[in-house]
Amino acid sequence: MDKPNQNEFKPKIVGFLCNWCTYAAADLAGSSKMEIDSALTVIRVMCSSRVDPNLILTIYFNGADGILIAGCHPGDCHYGKGNYFTRRRYAQMKQVFETLNLDPGRLQLSWISAAEGNRYAEVVNAFTEKITALGPNPINQSSLF
Amino acid sequence: MKKKVGIYICQCGPNIADNVDIDKIIESVSAFNDADDLEIVAKPYGLLCSGEGKDYLKQEIEENGLTHLVIGACSPRDHNNTFIGVCKETSLNPYLYKLINIREHCAWIIHDKDKATEKAIQYIRGGLRRVLYQSELFENKLDTNPDVLVIGGGIAGIEAALSLADADRQVFLIEKTDRLGGKAATFKTVLPKQQDAVEAIQLKIQTVQDHPHIQVMLNTRLDRIIGFLGNFEAEVRSIDDAEKMTELKIGAMVVASGFSLYDASTHPDFIFSGDDEVYTALQIEQMIAEKNQVTTRSGKAPKSVAMIHCVGREEVGYCSQICCNAMIKLAARFKTQSPDTTVKVFFRDLCLPHQDDQAFYNEIKAQGVEFVRVNRIATEGSQIKFTTMDENEGSELFDMVVLAPAMIPADGTPDLATKLGISLHETGFFQEAHQAINPVATATDGIFIVGTAHGPRGIQATLLQAQAAASKIRVQLIPGEQIVPEVRVSETLEAFCMGCKTCLEVCHYGAIVFDEDKGISVVKEAVCRGCGNCVGSCPSGAIQLKHFTNPQLYQEMIEAVQ
Numbered sequence: 023m024d025k026p027n028q029n030e031f032k033p034k035i036v037g038f039l040c041n042w043c044t045y046a047a048a049d050l051a052g053s054s055k056m057e058i059d060s061a062l063t064v065i066r067v068m069c070s071s072r073v074d075p076n077l078i079l080t081i082y083f084n085g086a087d088g089i090l091i092a093g094c095h096p097g098d099c100h101y102g103k104g105n106y107f108t109r110r111r112y113a114q115m116k117q118v119f120e121t122l123n124l125d126p127g128r129l130q131l132s133w134i135s136a137a138e139g140n141r142y143a144e145v146v147n148a149f150t151e152k153i154t155a156l157g158p159n160p161i162n163q164s165s166l167f
Numbered sequence: 168m169k170k171k172v173g174i175y176i177c178q179c180g181p182n183i184a185d186n187v188d189i190d191k192i193i194e195s196v197s198a199f200n201d202a203d204d205l206e207i208v209a210k211p212y213g214l215l216c217s218g219e220g221k222d223y224l225k226q227e228i229e230e231n232g233l234t235h236l237v238i239g240a241c242s243p244r245d246h247n248n249t250f251i252g253v254c255k256e257t258s259l260n261p262y263l264y265k266l267i268n269i270r271e272h273c274a275w276i277i278h279d280k281d282k283a284t285e286k287a288i289q290y291i292r293g294g295l296r297r298v299l300y301q302s303e304l305f306e307n308k309l310d311t312n313p314d315v316l317v318i319g320g321g322i323a324g325i326e327a328a329l330s331l332a333d334a335d336r337q338v339f340l341i342e343k344t345d346r347l348g349g350k351a352a353t354f355k356t357v358l359p360k361q362q363d364a365v366e367a368i369q370l371k372i373q374t375v376q377d378h379p380h381i382q383v384m385l386n387t388r389l390d391r392i393i394g395f396l397g398n399f400e401a402e403v404r405s406i407d408d409a410e411k412m413t414e415l416k417i418g419a420m421v422v423a424s425g426f427s428l429y430d431a432s433t434h435p436d437f438i439f440s441g442d443d444e445v446y447t448a449l450q451i452e453q454m455i456a457e458k459n460q461v462t463t464r465s466g467k468a469p470k471s472v473a474m475i476h477c478v479g480r481e482e483v484g485y486c487s488q489i490c491c492n493a494m495i496k497l498a499a500r501f502k503t504q505s506p507d508t509t510v511k512v513f514f515r516d517l518c519l520p521h522q523d524d525q526a527f528y529n530e531i532k533a534q535g536v537e538f539v540r541v542n543r544i545a546t547e548g549s550q551i552k553f554t555t556m557d558e559n560e561g562s563e564l565f566d567m568v569v570l571a572p573a574m575i576p577a578d579g580t581p582d583l584a585t586k587l588g589i590s591l592h593e594t595g596f597f598q599e600a601h602q603a604i605n606p607v608a609t610a611t612d613g614i615f616i617v618g619t620a621h622g623p624r625g626i627q628a629t630l631l632q633a634q635a636a637a638s639k640i641r642v643q644l645i646p647g648e649q650i651v652p653e654v655r656v657s658e659t660l661e662a663f664c665m666g667c668k669t670c671l672e673v674c675h676y677g678a679i680v681f682d683e684d685k686g687i688s689v690v691k692e693a694v695c696r697g698c699g700n701c702v703g704s705c706p707s708g709a710i711q712l713k714h715f716t717n718p719q720l721y722q723e724m725i726e727a728v729q
Contacts, residue, residue, distance in 0.1 A: 052271025063727030072699025102675035
């Protein structure tokens with residue numbers, strides 16, 4: 023199978039991690055020296071519910087190939103119920119992506135607790151693989167505009 | 168004004184230095200030097216979090232006249248507060264500093280040094296861009312009131328009140344009934360070893376009543392509260408005389424409103440009236456405490472007793488934790504009263520959590536108390552019908568039946584929760600801030616829940632919670648000391664707010680109020696915790712979270728896609 027440029031394509035992924043669970047999981051993955059793909063850039067937010075739709079669309083239209091939002095498991099939110107709001111907004115964003123004919127597969131929400139350093143590494147590496155397979159964000163291919 | 172940004176890269180011993188090329192980072196960020204607007208001071212250092220490192224930073228900030236500071240080092244979960252502390256000892260506002268985590272996000276997880284260096288450069292550049300968009304924030308110190316309101320005069324409330332009053336805190340203890348001590352004061356003995364409880368509890372009650380720092384208010388309920396940690400105002404009202412209202416100024420509250428019992432008479436399988444020889448375990452406890460013996464309504468000692476566990480457990484959906492032991496204690500009591508009493512315990516599952524429980528159970532069993540494991544059980548008066556686990560059916564008549572109904576939230580719990588602005592668990596008990604890591608606090612700073620108001624538990628666990636809450640209050644509110652509320656909080660931008668009140672709905676802390684005159688939402692900064700959920704919810708972009716604004720996050724993000 024021919025996949026032109028597949029080897030050269032290095033995705034740019036933005037990850038919004040909540041301070042209390044997933045950011046702590048990233049710290050744990052770090053101190054456990056797990057190998058994680060360098061495609062992801064971490065943006066620390068206090069709660070995943072801080073990630074408003076503007077940020078997602080802004081970074082998508084600026085060329086992010088993938089966007090990850092990750093926070094505490096349902097019921098575990100440091101701020102009570104923030105992650106339930108995140109989940110609802112995420113479901114809406116998926117629909118917004120479809121409406122705008124963008125690929126909703128480039129957007130992912132994951133629950134990763136502070137104890138799940140392993141899972142953090144797995145989620146990031148798997149998401150990076152998925153985005154690599156999808157190829158570059160079409161926004162970056164100037165022919166579209 | 169020309170900006171001068173200091174960028175200091177910590178070697179973190181070998182942790183960062185071995186895995187990223189710090190010189191390359193320095194070289195790369197130095198390229199941002201711009202003669203007109205921006206001067207970069209970029210340097211490596213061995214260990215910035217060390218005493219020498221902190222002194223070095225202070226010196227660098229002052230000597231170079233830095234306007235902004237970026238530190239490339241470890242996780243902000245490790246040392247953000249360390250470096251905020253450093254800034255506070257200099258002329259640099261600590262919110263014009265940013266810690267970039269190149270250890271956990273680069274050095275330790277990207278195993279190729281070149282790639283790790285490239286990533287670290289990208290992160291540091293993002294930090295540089297972000298810090299230039301950050302604003303000074305100023306901490307606002309508030310005077311606090313160290314006095315405490317305790318709601319509920321049972322053993323939980325009594326213990327909390329004593330723990331606080333003994334540390335010279337003024338305590339207001341309100342109780343809705345006409346006496347202190349709650350349900351536990353009606354027990355003759357307490358587990359695990361059946362120590363005599365009456366005297367001990369009466370002594371505590373007496374101490375509370377005589378305590379110079381405790382004001383007891385009986386027949387009193389909470390009417391309303393406003394405020395936040397350190398500065399609450401509560402109105403309490405006499406239940407007998409609705410005109411009699413007292414206003415209290417306090418800094419914190421302990422909710423110790425206790426529990427009620429599941430009403431077994433509402434259960435279709437338990438048919439009995441007030442004339443039948445059917446009692447709850449609590450009624451038996453009270454009988455023992457009052458007259459030191461258990462008798463039937465006709466005044467005779469029962470010759471046969473059936474004890475039925477878990478009444479209503481399936482209906483409420485949880486185990487009440489303490490009933491098995493309480494029932495075993497009462498079974499022992501029947502045997503002590505008259506060793507030839509037939510005592511049969513009908514149970515489905517036994518819950519024996521304390522380390523003394525198993526031995527106690529074995530001992531009681533050896534005394535001839537019969538334990539019958541049943542699948543189903545029903546009563547009609549004191550006639551018991553049951554099906555055992557191996558599907559044998561039985562029917563027996565007893566002189567007395569003792570039920571262990573499930574513990575349920577106290578009457579009035581939802582109303583109290585509304586007044587306090589705190590949440591309830593799905594079982595109807597008060598909800599803690601975090602089950603695992605913050606179990607006596609609530610989502611509202613300064614309001615604590617202790618004892619059975621929080622869920623079923625025994626006396627020991629109740630006292631532990633009361634002492635824990637008292638300690639938390641003693642640490643959070645120190646007489647004469649001010650508190651510094653979080654400054655990284657939300658604010659509404661008046662011109663953009665449409666007054667839709669969406670943010671009021673999503674805020675978990677009730678930190679947003681509506682200004683009816685202006686028709687806009689307003690954030691109560693002292694109550695806001697800075698999660699940013701309101702920002703995510705606002706349809707008109709009228710709320711921003713200080714230090715996590717969209718322009719600041721944009722600067723970080725945009726570097727990721729360059």
